[in-house]
Structures are given as C-alpha cells and as structure tokens.
Amino acid sequence: MKLTVLVDNNTYIDQYYAGEPAVSYYIEIDDLKILFDTGYSHIFIKNAVSMGIDLNAVTHIVLSHGHNDHSRGLKYLREQYALPNARLVAHPLCFRPKSYENEYIGAPFSLEEINRLFCYQPAEAPVFLSENCIFLGQIPELYSFEKRKAIGTTIIDGAEREDLCLDDSALVCRTDQGLFIVTGCSHSGICSITDHARKVCQDQRITGIIGGFHLFDTDSKLEETIRFLSDLSPDMLYPCHCVSLKAKAQMLKYMDIEEVGVGLTIQL
Template sequence: MKITTLIENLKNDSQDLINESGLSLYIELDNKRILFDTGKTGSFITNAQKLGIHLEHVDAVVLSHGHHDHGGGLLPFFKVNSKAKVYMKRKAAGDYYFHILGFNKNIGIDKKVFEEYSNRIAYIDRFTEIMNEIYIITDIEEQDLTPRGNKYLFAKEGNKRVQDKFEHELMMVIKQQDGICVFTGCSHKGTPNMIRAARTIFPSLDIKAVIGGFHLMTIPMLKSFSASQEEIQAIAQMIVDENIQKVYTGHCTGVKAYKNLKHILGSKIEYIRTGSQIYV
C-alpha cells in the first residue's frame, strides 16, 4: 500500500507544493484508489497534479469528521471526479464551531456539499466494509483520555451551542494479509480509544500502522501546545502495548507533541508532510 500526503500543515522544502492547516491522504492499494479527507481548500488537487496523481480516478472518499480542515476540499473534488462516493457519518453535515474567550468561528463543512451533491454521499453510522478489506469504524468508546483541545470545540443543537461529542467522527481500517492499518483524521475521540476500537473488531490481527492526526495542539490556529504529559504517555503506552509497528502522524498532532512522542517511541514514529510518500 502506498500513501501520499496531499495536504498537511507543513511541507518538505524541496517540493513545490502547497501546505495548509488540514489533512488529505491519497491511498493506492490493489488497484483501488482512496482519498482520506480533503484538506481545507482545493489545494490538495493542485498538489496531486504536481505529483502526477489523477484524482478523477479516485474510487472512494472517506471523511473522518465534519470539520472544514478535513472536508473543505469536497466541493472542488466533485468538479474533478464524477464517480467516487463520499463516506461519512450522518452528523458530519452538522454545524460546528471553535469558541474561546468570546471568539467564535464556524468550522463546519460548506452546506453546498450536502445540498448540491447529496447523490454522492453515503452516510455510514455503523461498522461497514465499504470496499473489499476496507472498513469504517463508527463506534469509538471513550475509556481513556480525550484531547484537552476538545473543550474549545462545539456543535449546534437546535438554537443552542453545546460541547461537541464528536458523534460525527469515524476511523478507517485497511486489512492486509500481514495485519491492519488504522487511519485517523484528528482523533478527537482519543487515539488510545481509536486503537482499542480497531483491536476490538480485529482481535487477532497485528496493527501494522496508525496514520493520522492525534489532536495534541490545543489551539491549532495559534499553534498552541498544551497536551499534558499524561496524554502523550497514554498514546505512547498504547502504541507499545499493542506492539504497533509504525506510527505516521502530523497535522493536529503538532510538531512539539511529535517531538515528545519521538523521544519515547524513537524509530516507531515519523512525521508526515505535504508530499511525503510511505509504503506499508
């Protein structure tokens, strides 16, 4: 399996690509082409063109949750791809906000996605195999810590703004002969909880890799880092306990948290940047 990072907060200086605060991964496996998230804008499409990736051939899109830095590129994507279904949880179409000290920002996905392209969307609200050996996990039990930064994230219920419970978040698992790979968008439900959810469904399979963000920047737009050592240690301990072979992370994990994890996990963990390619 080949995974290309089309959008991430950072990029390699050697490549003429666009970076933005968001995430988009392009996955090639057994003649299948999957897009996991679409970043904040259509910049991932420009990057794909520069990297020689033809997004018109994408077979399926998986949206990790209903925030604009993961689903903001859907409208531009629909203009270049006429066939791929977009798999998401039903509540990804909701209204979501970042709120702190009187500052309020809408971070939901453009409603045109749901109004103009409803025929392209497949809502998934239970464990589902969307393609051969490609699974969506929707139920993630919160047994361990969830990210501290969640306290600034809200949802709209009726006319009220309430704390976001992340009922719009899902994760993807790809099963191979030698184990499974777990894909997270931001891990708002907590990385250890997501790993445990995958382990519960696939108890006898090795976890080859975990790929995605861990939401350890409390205020991503300010690049603020305040994940506790307890959060860092809980993630690292789960990775060790489950004997996960490799971790590829970035985006909302943040560089500072990554360095802390790197200190504990060493060669088990790598940071993905816009344009990076990995094979698992």
C-alpha cells in the first residue's frame, strides 16, 4: 500500500505544493488507484500533476462523506478527466443536499447528476474494493462519548432534517503489519470507525490511522479518545484536517503522533 497526501490544511517547508482546509489522498493498493476525497477546489489536481501522479489512472473515487471540503473537487475532476471506467463509491446519503446556517455545504452534484456523470456505487454496507481494501459503509455508534451531533441540515425523503452525518465512512487497507485506516472527518467517531474496521476485517491489529478525527476541544470526548488510541498503540498515527492544535498537544502527552502535510507519502 502507498498513500500520498494530495490535499491537507498543512504544507511542508521547502515542498512547494498548495494546501487548503480539505482532504484528498491518492492510494495505491493491489491493482487499484484510489482517489480518496477530492478536497474543496482544483488544488488536488494541481498537486497531483506536480507530484507526477496521473489521475487518468484512477480506478476508484471514494468519498468519506458529502461535505464540500471533501467532495467539491469532484466538479474539477469531471471537467478535466473523463475516467469512464472509474467507480465512485460513497454512502447513499452522501449526495443529499447539506446546509449549515443557510449556507450550502454539500457536494457539487445532485444525486441525479452523479448517476449521470459517474459510475456510482452507493454503499451502506461494507464493500471490498479488492482483497485488501475495504470501504466501511455506515459506521455504527459504538461509544457513548462519540454520540453523533448534527451539523446543519439535510434533505431526506423530501423533508428537511438535522444532518447527523450518517454518510460519514472510511477506508481500511489490510497490510502484513495490520490494518491501516483512512478517514475524512470521522464524524461517526474515530474509535467507532476503528472497531468497525477490526470487525469487518476480522483483524484486531491496527498499524496506522490517518485523517481528520473531528477533535477540537479539550473535553471528555478527547480524553476518552486519547485513552482508546493510547491503549490501541498503533505504529503510526496521523491526526490532521479537523484536529485542533490544542487536541494534538494533548494527544502528544500520551502517544506519538506524526505531522501531516501535502506531499506526505506512507508506504507499507
């Protein structure tokens, strides 16, 4: 498995790529070339070109959820790449309209447009993209401290409802060292995601996790998450995107964490 960060909030000194508060990773595993999330703008494409990554080779587009900092880049991808054989995998609620304080924060295409423009595979249950790469589908709520909180509203069956981000999912890669989990924002909870991945893959070993954990405050949720991750003791832990500096500083008191930036490559 090889993962390359195409977009992150952070950039490295002396590596002149562009960043934005968003997520996009390029993952190579088995015979797959996976674009995991597409960031907010065209930046992921610009960075991929600079890194020598040919997005024409993409076999799968996987969206962690429908928020625009993970999905809005789809329109730029569609404008510049045909990708007639690439499969788009996401939760069935991913392309429902999403709003927050009267501002649209959802994907750039409606469900009807997605079905017309992409080879779309909605997946509420786990999907094995290959023997060693699994889209986790809808994440069960396994810990009370990770109780879902609404982020704005969405439209389901024609009615406006609180958006509990049920479309939030993740990807897991099986390696010889154990499972490597790739998340977008972890609205469903990084601990629940991790245990769901272990159950789906029937493997308790976690070698690494990268992505947003949606941790901002130094509160009881952070304390419980730190306790879980400390007991888990993965070889590599890359909290990024929606993890605040305060949260990272608190995590560092109990475990090693790694810096994430555009251009980071992880190879297992």
